[in-house]
Amino acid sequence: MNSMSSAAKTVIAENKAKRKLAPGPKRKALGDQLVPMSRDPIEFLLKIAREHPDIATFKLGPQRTFLLSKPEYIEDVLVANDWNYVKGRGLQRARKVLGKGLLTSEGNFHRRQRRLSQPAFHKQRIAAYGAVMAEYAARARDGWKEGETRDIAQEMMQLTLAIVAKTLFDADVQGEAQQIGKALTEVLELFATFSSPLTAFTDKLPTARNRRVKRGKQRLDETIYRIIAEHRAAGEDRGDLLSMLLFAQDAEEGSGGMSDEQLRDEVMTLFLAGHETTANALAWTWYLLSQNPEVEVKMHAEIDKVLGGKLPTFEDVPRLNYTERVFTEAMRLYPPVWLMGRRSVSASKIGGYYVPAKSIVLLSQFVTHTMSAIIWILRNSIPIAGCRKREQAGPSTLTFPSAAARACV
Secondary structure (H helix, E strand, O other): HHHHHHHHHHHHHHHHOOOOOOOOOOOOOOOOOOHHHHHHHHHHHHHHHHHHHOEEEEEEOOOEEEEEOOHHHHHHHHHOOHEEEEEEEHHHHHHHHOOOOOOOOOOOHHHHHHHHHHHHOOOHHHHHHHHHHHHHHHHHHOOOOOOOOOHHHHHHHEEEEEEEEHHHHHOOEEEEEHHHHHHHHHHHHHHOOOOOHHHHOOOOOOHHHHHHHHHHHHHHHHHHHHHHHHHHOOOHHHOOOOHHHHHHHOOOOOOOOOOOOHHHHHHHHHHHHHHHHHHHHHHHHHHHHHHOHHHHHHHHHHHHHOOOOOOOOOHHHHHHHHHHHHHHHHHHOOOOOOOOOEEEEEEEEOOOOOEEEEEEEEEEEHHHHEEEEEHHHHHHOOOOOOOOOOOOHOOOOOOOOOOOOOOEE
């Protein structure tokens, strides 16, 4: 009996070792981690990462949650074992507005939509979009006067809205800009709050915010479906993204093109992503330049030397090396999308720690960049002196790998 009891204890100990969870803050009450996460998620996650810099686990209400800050662990989730980690609660929630676009779809459907969308991002098309961007940026610049004080975040939102409308639809939305801008602001309220385990319930309540989100979505849907109908009726390639998506055919599977609903979902995704995130990236870049005047001087010197007073073209980009580094570093320090989540399909291990099935795994670009020693060095020498060398060094030196199945189109 004693020997059997000893063997049983050994098995139990081994099972416990196999199911060892990562370290993390101890919960004293049911909501003592959910409440601070909802109120100030950045500070909450930074605090956890400072105490547990590689991996941490905690509970948001009843939900087992992990925070990964070590680049190798992030690569494990996004690349090596991406099949076991599906969209988290936040992106599932985003489907209410984005539908099944490239950002929110998964599996075979995502692969099909990505395949159909790729021609819209071929080099020749990108060059044409670049010309539009340069023209609209110059127009906005010419409207400013020396000595004025402007809200740069708002200015960038207006600029990217105009550019996205032109490149997506070949449309000048100046007459509708105020209404569309308001609708976009209302829709983006959905993404302004952390997606907690209670979100599925609170999003259904007849709150003022939920009504605004619904109203904004309806307004954008009306505009997008109207433009889709106009493009179908015209039956011609107008050089915009929608035209490419409209005429795209799935030759590989022979399943034809996209329906109006699929077009709407892809356009809505590109509309929101190309508008707000780009505006945020630009605004933070201008802020960082204002805090680092010596970098601003060097960047302007390169621009003047390369462009010689003309507007930039797609072909000029490779020669604007210093400028590229400035924007890259700005996005590392203040990433437009600062948090993403995945849900584990089956039980697995990360860094030797047990991750139960249906766990939420949080990956924060901002937290990882803040905690990484590599990025700390970079933050003290803007812009990145060895940006290209570091990017060529391999996935182990990157914070968020770009070789995942969900890489850019």
